[in-house]
Amino acid sequence: MKRPSLYLFVSLLLILSFVLASCAPTAVPATELPQASAPEATQSAAEAETITVIFPKHEADLSGAFESRIREFENQSGIKVELIQSDWDSVANRILPEISTGGSAYDVVEFDNGWVAEWCGAGWATPLNDFMPAGYTDGMIPGLVDLFSCPDKKVYGIVWNNDTRFFYYNAEKLAAAGFNEPPKTWDEFKQMGISAKEKDVVSYGMAPFWNQEWSLGNEFHFWTYAFGGEIVDEKGCFLFNKDPNTLAALQYMVDSMKDGVSNPAGMTYNQAASQDAFLKGDSLFMPQGIAGLMAYTKDASVSSVDGQIKVGLVPGARAGMSAALTLPEAYAIPAQSEHKEAAWKFIEFMTSRETNKALAQEIGVLPIWTDLYADADLTAKYPFWSEFQAQLSTARGLSKLTWYGDFVDISTAEVHKALAGEQTAQEALDNMASGLSQFECKP
Amino acid sequence: MKITRPRSRPVFDDPRTLGLLLIAPAMLAILGVVLLPMFNSLWLSFQQHDLSRPQEDAFVWLRNYADLLRDPRYLNSLQATFKFSLFSVLLELALGVAIAIILNQEFRGRGFVRGLMILPWAMPSIVNAAMWKWIYNADYGALNALLAQLHIIDHYQVWLAEPTTAMILIILANVWKETPFTVILILAALQTIPEDLYEASRVDGATEWQSFLGITLPLIMPVLMIAGLLQFIWGFQTFELIYIVTGGGPFSSTEMTNLRVYATTFRSLRFGYGAAMAYLTSLIIFIPAVVYIRSAYRKVVEV
Numbered sequence: 001m002k003r004p005s006l007y008l009f010v011s012l013l014l015i016l017s018f019v020l021a022s023c024a025p026t027a028v029p030a031t032e033l034p035q036a037s038a039p040e041a042t043q044s045a046a047e048a049e050t051i052t053v054i055f056p057k058h059e060a061d062l063s064g065a066f067e068s069r070i071r072e073f074e075n076q077s078g079i080k081v082e083l084i085q086s087d088w089d090s091v092a093n094r095i096l097p098e099i100s101t102g103g104s105a106y107d108v109v110e111f112d113n114g115w116v117a118e119w120c121g122a123g124w125a126t127p128l129n130d131f132m133p134a135g136y137t138d139g140m141i142p143g144l145v146d147l148f149s150c151p152d153k154k155v156y157g158i159v160w161n162n163d164t165r166f167f168y169y170n171a172e173k174l175a176a177a178g179f180n181e182p183p184k185t186w187d188e189f190k191q192m193g194i195s196a197k198e199k200d201v202v203s204y205g206m207a208p209f210w211n212q213e214w215s216l217g218n219e220f221h222f223w224t225y226a227f228g229g230e231i232v233d234e235k236g237c238f239l240f241n242k243d244p245n246t247l248a249a250l251q252y253m254v255d256s257m258k259d260g261v262s263n264p265a266g267m268t269y270n271q272a273a274s275q276d277a278f279l280k281g282d283s284l285f286m287p288q289g290i291a292g293l294m295a296y297t298k299d300a301s302v303s304s305v306d307g308q309i310k311v312g313l314v315p316g317a318r319a320g321m322s323a324a325l326t327l328p329e330a331y332a333i334p335a336q337s338e339h340k341e342a343a344w345k346f347i348e349f350m351t352s353r354e355t356n357k358a359l360a361q362e363i364g365v366l367p368i369w370t371d372l373y374a375d376a377d378l379t380a381k382y383p384f385w386s387e388f389q390a391q392l393s394t395a396r397g398l399s400k401l402t403w404y405g406d407f408v409d410i411s412t413a414e415v416h417k418a419l420a421g422e423q424t425a426q427e428a429l430d431n432m433a434s435g436l437s438q439f440e441c442k443p
Numbered sequence: 444m445k446i447t448r449p450r451s452r453p454v455f456d457d458p459r460t461l462g463l464l465l466i467a468p469a470m471l472a473i474l475g476v477v478l479l480p481m482f483n484s485l486w487l488s489f490q491q492h493d494l495s496r497p498q499e500d501a502f503v504w505l506r507n508y509a510d511l512l513r514d515p516r517y518l519n520s521l522q523a524t525f526k527f528s529l530f531s532v533l534l535e536l537a538l539g540v541a542i543a544i545i546l547n548q549e550f551r552g553r554g555f556v557r558g559l560m561i562l563p564w565a566m567p568s569i570v571n572a573a574m575w576k577w578i579y580n581a582d583y584g585a586l587n588a589l590l591a592q593l594h595i596i597d598h599y600q601v602w603l604a605e606p607t608t609a610m611i612l613i614i615l616a617n618v619w620k621e622t623p624f625t626v627i628l629i630l631a632a633l634q635t636i637p638e639d640l641y642e643a644s645r646v647d648g649a650t651e652w653q654s655f656l657g658i659t660l661p662l663i664m665p666v667l668m669i670a671g672l673l674q675f676i677w678g679f680q681t682f683e684l685i686y687i688v689t690g691g692g693p694f695s696s697t698e699m700t701n702l703r704v705y706a707t708t709f710r711s712l713r714f715g716y717g718a719a720m721a722y723l724t725s726l727i728i729f730i731p732a733v734v735y736i737r738s739a740y741r742k743v744v745e746v
Binding site: 118211403 | 496603690706712
């Protein structure tokens, strides 16, 4: 019976190891640290310090520019960085469960502007005012700092990706359709789109990204702002179902499908597919293009419109009116992080004026520091940033709601149904209000 | 008279005790990674646990379940999932039997074709979904190009913008991926049928169709039953295909329960409600599955 005895012994050993492992302390007590002279101990501790950083890959970062800067930070600080980069959805799926259940796996995390109200309410992030020098954010674009501030007036995130969206148009095709200036109003936009289509210059005025997914919530915000509408008031009370401008915005989206201004395939497009159609010259306008779009136009493998694209102001419901959507992403330190000082050093380095300029030069990242828009090196490389600057003053973020996830879930379904002509714009807004009724302000 | 007591045996000489001890590590692992999370999520399903509104957390007994039965989004997703799973299973079984019978014949290159057959099933779900997303693309998709070249359509269609077409297309994409599994199972069953039975039926003057109905189908029925049940359950578990190809659209018509659970739990961060949704869905599959297995098994035994 030697074999059963051996199996039994191994089984018992395994059980014992499980039990012992679960009883093991999570950290080595200070008294058990190897004794060393003070400077040596400090140095080895600093060398050993590792932080885990997770944020999405920047859409223009095809060359690994962010990772290069992170390795530079490691060399300068002696802090090791475990970097996790992926697409936004995957990053969100990892961060939200971890942070909301009090996990300490990450030291620096992606902080999306759509999450601010939820995180403020739940206390998931560390106030950065505890680490940053006084006046640290003074030279930053004020709107970006405000977007990541909680009601306690403290800053909880520093922007790493100033993802403001801009209005692009194909100037060559617009001229071929008989127009020398970009549209100033949405009526002109529609007229130009139909005219260009009739003259067979383009297939459609625009190819929107209106697939039923998270980004349709962004689109709903953009069109609402562009028509001067409101979604909620400062207290988070519903305005979307009462504001005539919000109704006008949704009605315009619906009509653009019926009138043939929008490519009907836009009902199934995500942002990449929409951009793809614009870069292939199939559509005349890209109302919400990323800041780095110009770089893509020069890439012959994806674009056939090099030299044809210009930047204009987003049209308004009437002349002189304009609005843009900004979807900035910040770095934040989770409340449970065990390496907050090192995490702040990382944020400070990555959002510094120098790093910001280097990334702007290398891959066209839009700066967060106001004075960089006047920087000679950058303006020489990106002359169209002067148009960007005019638009930036009109940029607004997403609604700050603790129930933003529910808002997107319900609004995208109802808006999509209206776009398909299955219900009116007013019905869509009423159904949104009904589906979200539990979050409406009580009188 | 001296009574000799039997010598007490070492504990590992008793097969029952030894068996229990040997499976203990595996049971411990199962308890840790399967049972505890399951009970934890069951407990969660009786609570309001909205991560972004912790001040509202409460034990709500069966309220989440009661709310689900009145939730139009959930009921819609249940209906869509049922439609998707049922039609997928029917097509997969019909195609599976037909393909397996062909692959059971002697022909040159049969081994190669059998190997090729498994390819869609072996392909990662995410790759499969991305591929179908491109095939169905309204502007550059292969489906539109093919149908236009065959003069079946005169202009490109936005296939995924219409609820019925979108549902049919994701069912077809699912059938393409899952049919090989059914084929393999049926092929294995076909190879166990003795050739003598067919020879006897031929002597009796039976046609090929009569042989199929009288011999093949009854003998592969147990396998068909298992394959159908597995595919039906897997239909309820489909996530990547829907998430990538339609995202649940147009206007939630292809939104399956898994996608609804995901949106509720990880987008709206309503963990209690999401857990109840997952449990209710499991219950809805489990009860008919048990009834089906029992009745189908009885019929097979009778045959």
